[in-house]
Amino acid sequence: MLNRQPSASAFVIVLAVGAAQCSKSASAPAAPTSSALWGDMKPIVSVKELMESTIDPLSDGIFDAVGSDVDQGKYVEVQPKTNEDWEKVRAAAISLGEAIYLLKVPRPFAPAGDENVSQGPNPPELSPAQIEAKVKSDPVLWNAKIEALRNVALEVLDVVKRRDTQALFDAGGDLDRACEGCHLEYWYPGEDRRREQRRVGGLEQLKKP
Numbered sequence: 001m002l003n004r005q006p007s008a009s010a011f012v013i014v015l016a017v018g019a020a021q022c023s024k025s026a027s028a029p030a031a032p033t034s035s036a037l038w039g040d041m042k043p044i045v046s047v048k049e050l051m052e053s054t055i056d057p058l059s060d061g062i063f064d065a066v067g068s069d070v071d072q073g074k075y076v077e078v079q080p081k082t083n084e085d086w087e088k089v090r091a092a093a094i095s096l097g098e099a100i101y102l103l104k105v106p107r108p109f110a111p112a113g114d115e116n117v118s119q120g121p122n123p124p125e126l127s128p129a130q131i132e133a134k135v136k137s138d139p140v141l142w143n144a145k146i147e148a149l150r151n152v153a154l155e156v157l158d159v160v161k162r163r164d165t166q167a168l169f170d171a172g173g174d175l176d177r178a179c180e181g182c183h184l185e186y187w188y189p190g191e192d193r194r195r196e197q198r199r200v201g202g203l204e205q206l207k208k209p
Helices: 008-027 047-063 083-104 128-137 139-162 165-186 190-207
Strands: 067-071 074-078
Touching (some): 047 083, 047 165, 083 139, 128 165, 139 165
16 A cells, blocks of 8 residues: 655645635624624604604504403403414514614604694694704713613513513503603603693692682
């Protein structure tokens, strides 16, 4: 049996392959970090339209999953019962958690020509320009409101894993507070003041003999 030594040409091939692999490794771009995007994100619609067409309907998939309803004069308990029911809740939570991050993409706050109900004395809503000014003056708060809503979506995903109906009901309350907290800050902040006035007025009525 002959023991053959590698030829000079074989060494050349091995070295060439090794050099190519090293060169490929050295020139390969690093994987994007969690804060990097793989490309530009260009919005299609305004914040108002995104809320009406995407975020609100997805929220309803969680709100409407548990509670009570009236059917022919009788109260009916509504809750997920089958795997399919729970999967629908899971899909709504995933979609909501992803969609809410689209509010991080700069976009108009309302369609062109839509000024919200911001005209006249003591208007109940802020104009798109006023909302934009608030966001630009404190972007940290804007992102905090987004994260609060996303955290509820993550909460619901955990609830789905546990199939916990009561926890899902509680998560609906958390979702309502997250939504309302953002609306009171950026959409109709005067409503918070009006609620307080009504509350104080009611207390004053109770004090009267």
